[in-house]
């Protein structure tokens with residue numbers, strides 16, 4: 001067995017998973033939104049989406065509407081996408097370019113730096129407290145061309161939140177040349193944590209991912225736990241072809257699969273320069289929106305890029321089926337918890353972080 005064994009590899013102690021009630025209880029999701037999603041760095045987009053002054057996109061973070069916009073002077077900012085007059089969602093479009101932001105209710109307008117421009121129904125300027133009338137800003141940081149926001153004003157800065165992760169990424173020089181190609185979404189009938197669990201081990205790969213297993217050398221598979229993230233990877237088998245891609249001659253010859261606390265997965269597959277990001281955004285306690293962002297070099301994909309994307313999508317589909325079957329079992333009275341193998345140690349790391357962040361003692365779990 002070459003998948004790195006660690007932590008749970010003892011035969012003297014049985015290590016169990018999170019209790020399944022944490023996957024089926026709407027109250028747990030409320031606590032997770034508050035304690036996990038509203039206090040962690042959340043990936044929201046790629047820098048190629050907001051290159052020019054006035055470029056913007058909107059998104060949801062921890063159930064909050066968020067607006068990311070590049071100011072006239074070039075500064076990238078994030079705001080709650082909420083009008084300070086009477087709370088209307090300010091920008092309705094998913095993306096675009098604006099010189100000024102206007103609320104569709106009473107016509108208040110805002111500069112791209114969030115300051116109030118005009119409040120037409122307030123005739124006397126003195127009635128307005130200028131500070132209160134600004135859009136409320138959210139912390140935003142960019143690393144490796146990836147845009148993150150954090151609703152917690154006291155959060156540790158992004159670069160310091162994930163150990164050596166961003167330094168590790170610097171080993172892939174092609175990342176700076178990539179741009180957003182597409183964002184696909186998929187509604188998954190499972191709790192968000194089930195997909196993270198699935199991603200964090202490869203015990204299921206030989207059973208569930210025949211294409212992946214035929215291409216990548218699982219005898220050299222490594223799973224390494226790091227500070228608030230983990231990384232998995234291996235090399236391709238000799239002389240492998242992926243559609244039009246000759247993998248052993250490709251720019252990227254192995255696969256790297258990162259997970260960042262709590263809900264972001266970032267994959268770099270063998271082949272031409274590529275990166276895809278998978279984010280699991282809870283819709284409710286047993287439904288999740290999978291957001292798949294694909295980054296490639298070209299606006300029009302080359303045949304190699306198309307073949308790689310098809311390969312990646314196939315693995316995604318196979319995983320979705322698994323976690324939807326798992327959610328059915330979570331609701332059963334048959335079992336309350338599962339067990340970890342020695343090679344599921346990165347799942348254990350995730351579970352320990354969930355328990356700690358929710359403030360649940362292991363004994364009570």
Ligand code: FES
Pocket residue numbers: 083084085086087088103104105106107108
């Ligand atoms: S709610 Fe936005 S202008 Fe009134």
Ligand SMILES: [Fe+2]
Pocket residue numbers: 198199204205208209315319
């Ligand atoms: Fe999988």
